[in-house]
Amino acid sequence: MDHLKPSSANSSPLTPLGFLERAATVYGDCTSIVYNSTTYTWSQTHRRCLQLASALTSLGIKRGHVVSVVAPNVPAMYELHFAVPMSGAILNSINTRLDARTISILLRHSESKLVFVDYLSRSLVLEAISFFPPNIQAPLLVFIADYDEEEAKAAVDPDRTYEGLLKTGDPGFKWIRPETEWDPMVLNYTSGTTSAPKGVVHCHRGLFIVTVDSLNEWTVQKQPIYLWTLPMFHANGWSYPWGMAAVGGTNICLRKFDAATIYAAIRRHGVTHMCGAPVVLNMLANAPDARPLKQPVQILTAGAPPPAAVLFRTESLGFIVSHGYGLTETAGLVVACAWKRQWNRLPERSGRDVQVHE
Template identity: 75%
Template sequence: MEDLKPTPPNSSPLTPIGFLERAATVYGDCPSIVYNTTTYTWSQTHLRCLRVASSIQSLGIKKGHVVSVLAPNIPAMYELHFAALMSGAILNNINLRLDPRTVSILLRHSESKLVFVDQLSQSLIHEALSLFPPGIPIPRLILIADDTDEASSSPSSSSSPAVEFVCSYEDLVERGDPGFEWIRPTSEWDPAILNYTSGTTSSPKGVVHCQRGLFLITVDSLIDWAVPKQPVYLWTLPMFHANGWSFPWGMAAVGGTNICLRKFDATIIYRLIRAHNVTHMCGAPVVLNMLSNSPDNEPLKNPVNILTAGAPPPAAVLHRTESLGFVVSHGYGLTETAGLVVSCAWKREWNRLPASERARLKARQGVRLAGMTRIDVLDPNTGKSVKRDGSTLGEIVLRGGCVMLGYLKDPAGTAKCMKDGWFFTGDVAVMHPDGYLEIKDRSKDVIISGGENLSSVEVESVLYMHPAINEAAVVARPDDFWGETPCAFVSLKERIRGNKPSEKEIMEFCREKLPHYMVPKTVVFKEELPKTSTGKIQKFILRETAKSMGSAGTRRSRI
């Protein structure tokens, strides 16, 4: 046995790029991308990606150079998940909702050589590049033009300042070599993706993933979600958010149809579901809330599978969404894992339980995906596994093939979270007796009131049960006596706003369902809560607001 070792025939580097080649062979005449009145087949998409990859290389982009993209969920954005990697470059998708200063910082930090810019982001890239210090090379720009009514009618399409572009995206398609031999990785550990964590933190970090990790998370996600061949996938999750949780590559692997859209709301989602017989979609819990609260909602004719993650979805929201015919799967992942690594792993016998109990079980994050090596919840003081009692808090740690290589140019940050054989997530959870974990908070979001650790997620779940509340977020507010007390920020449903509940009424509602020390001591009504482009509520903004409000009071007893 000792003479049997890895050789070229059995050790080709794993890469998700090969999924596109196979799709062109197996599903060549089947639709790959649908965008308004445009439809491509998998043969056409494969050919377009080869041409774009060839043109990228002809612009002087070499292996390891960073190519950035500022675009919504349009065909070019999808194609670049293959084309950029096929050219040997590292793909960096940038959040469209970032301000010019942050975009400028990310472009400089990543040393991007080339930037693909959607036509509605010309003002953003112009301002970002104007902030480059003298002497710093300016990346070359490629314009992604869009002549659809939706794009051309936007005010920003006609008011954008003059920006110098090398050429358009379609120019690259036209002049590219259809016989281009794409650059295969020499090692499956070759960096392939750079993603900046710009979610709910105020200091983004550049997460680097390798070809192997992307391959593993893609296959793992398809298996766990039980995605069949040729699904119809609606792109309600931004591809710039952790590369759409790996599903750009996943849809190629199963020959799916990608329904692309520039922007969406509940009305558009329901319209596209009906028009294209959508079978699958992903989104943060805010999308579930949007769908279940929309005045246009009506029971679906055919079930639609929806995968949600990004924040623990309240059981009440899950219940309302499933009552419309959506089949909700719940998972957990981070930018640092390139996708979801924990799922609720539904058991058939749970289907016999009452709806409220099913929603409660589904709200748990669950167990590791098959491709992950190990996941645990550790006591921060002892470093040992917490009790499986569903109440003892600890930090989620994990290890597996899809964990990032590390943070770009940040060895200290990498070492801080990757130690003792684990990746430390910073997320606080409990482990249930059945081995399923449930997130209770980010470590920075835990409220310590009178010495008690208080889960803001648990309070939010109760607030979402209130019939008038549309969205809720709970953060710590300083208190002279208790140290911190829960402060709830809520927005109300539109049909309720004419007869809104009082702060006292919401407190009373919570008091009936929570221990007294967990009841919000402050309720702040807002038209809309601040959110990232992927629907995560930006608690760091709300924490600053609560802090600026001063002490919650001098009451000396729990109410």
């Protein structure tokens, strides 16, 4: 029946950027980001992302340009996950642990027009730029200063800081929407396990789908308190930068952490969710002053399964462990341990009791 054929002509492109607009409407007065003594609401985060997208456009950034970032989990890093694609550009998050030569290769390969650089990565990125051949135009650098830390103020030129640039932007900016949902939104480089790092491009549609699927898979409730231990430069924080906007969560940002920092953040902010590599579970399980949590914390880990003893100890402390797997190429987790209710009846085992056949 031809008259039953729906039309795709008027459809809106799928994109996770829309979650920020909705968060500003629905959760406008709720806390979006906490970082040391800085807090923002969703209304403020929305406004700041529009300002930054506007400022990028004023600098000549256009649809399809690549904008890179070398930064830890500070608020700017979170905002860039929205602001860069809202300017039409493609976000390229670079692992802060890479060496200058590799970063130089990535900046050249991606043809980055601009790089946001955390003040602690300043010399690393300047060294990377120094490796550029003379005939290649170096990208513009904008430094992310950490206003909570005194040294930051001295380290960077205030005219080329993130906050300085942001202030020049228009909060009423009409953000550059993708022409189709297949338009590129992020560019991530693999860690290069098998050879040189390979670039992976994800489109708006793909990131929308992995974001909603990842929320469903982990059953993330409304307004979670999410602790950022997983680096956002690691496969875009497994899609949770966008996911937290979708559920009106609060992002607890940390520049760096150890077990004591994590336990303090959990107590102080009432953290409900966090992601981390198995090494983070290990750190939490073996902290000398680890005490049982007052409220359970959902922790999502990925990659190789943590040892049974670590799982047992982590869960004994009150963490609820979920386990998935993904890779840069999949934009987030695409395999998960789907826990079955009947497994709750199985006996718990500590590491000492488990026979491992290898």
